[in-house]
Amino acid sequence: MQTILIVGATSSIAQACMHEWAQTGQVQRFICIARNPEKLALFTQDFSIRYPKICIDNHSIAFDNLALLRLTMEQCFAQKIDQALLAQGMMFQDERAINLDELTTMINVNMTSTATLLSEIYKYMHLQGTGKIGVIGSVAGDRGRNANYLYGASKAFIATYAEGLQHRAALERSAVTVSLIKPGPTQSEMTKHLIAQGKKLAKVEDVAQQIVNGMQRGKSTIYAPKIWRIIMLIIRHLPFFIFKKINI
Numbered sequence: 001m002q003t004i005l006i007v008g009a010t011s012s013i014a015q016a017c018m019h020e021w022a023q024t025g026q027v028q029r030f031i032c033i034a035r036n037p038e039k040l041a042l043f044t045q046d047f048s049i050r051y052p053k054i055c056i057d058n059h060s061i062a063f064d065n066l067a068l069l070r071l072t073m074e075q076c077f078a079q080k081i082d083q084a085l086l087a088q089g090m091m092f093q094d095e096r097a098i099n100l101d102e103l104t105t106m107i108n109v110n111m112t113s114t115a116t117l118l119s120e121i122y123k124y125m126h127l128q129g130t131g132k133i134g135v136i137g138s139v140a141g142d143r144g145r146n147a148n149y150l151y152g153a154s155k156a157f158i159a160t161y162a163e164g165l166q167h168r169a170a171l172e173r174s175a176v177t178v179s180l181i182k183p184g185p186t187q188s189e190m191t192k193h194l195i196a197q198g199k200k201l202a203k204v205e206d207v208a209q210q211i212v213n214g215m216q217r218g219k220s221t222i223y224a225p226k227i228w229r230i231i232m233l234i235i236r237h238l239p240f241f242i243f244k245k246i247n248i
């Protein structure tokens, strides 16, 4: 039976993963971390009714408080943690309109907190001799696009960090696996404006299934849905003289 740590546990994708994991019957405890205690409690109360045999611990933390994030990891790893999913992330509908405070918040949430947590979680899992880490980047990190290159740059940071950590784990012959998750546009709280515009997005349950299966297999990169691996292969390799003419 597994204990699974979920950071950004109020995320639609993270919650769909929790349902997926719960339905395997292999989970005894979720440790949930999110910034908003009321929103988190609302979800975990309902979740506990559906899966009464699974214990849930809730922690609420401001993601710019790196010292508290580190301390919370130390407390969480007082017990063995089998898997950890990092799902916190934010995006702006109009990146060019944001102010300096919003930029700082995005850097803290998407980049600094993620790097800090990845480093701490890897350290503790390596010490315990086992563990699977999943961190949610995005297809937006694969190539800078006019629509969202600030968000894309923050996800490219996560991709490079995860790749470096995978390299470190290999050289240290660690049993810990690090999976970089790259969802395509997915139905969630973050994309509700796109859903309202009638855009066709992936179902969060399908994305969650790919994430849970991919992490279980220790895959280094998980595109979800899988078709995005091919789409991004093409987009990444488009010569710039063609790319610059397409508004994607």
Ligand SMILES: NC(=O)c1ccc[n+]([C@@H]2O[C@H](COP(=O)([O-])OP(=O)(O)OC[C@H]3O[C@@H](n4cnc5c(N)ncnc54)[C@H](OP(=O)(O)O)[C@@H]3O)[C@@H](O)[C@H]2O)c1
Pocket (backbone or CB within 6 Å): 008, 009, 010, 011, 012, 013, 014, 034, 035, 036, 039, 063, 087, 088, 089, 090, 091, 105, 109, 136, 137, 138, 139, 182, 183, 184, 185, 186, 187, 188, 189, 190, 191
């Ligand atoms: N949906 C997509 O199309 C898509 C595609 C590619 C990648 N992703 C990535 O997938 C992950 C999960 O996103 P989602 O789609 O599930 O969206 P979501 O439901 O909006 O979840 C975003 C998560 O990040 C947290 N968060 C946002 N701003 C925060 C802040 N300032 N401080 C602390 N936490 C903050 C949210 O907390 P609150 O609930 O308190 O707001 C929530 O837990 C994100 O990393 C996102 O970038 C999503």
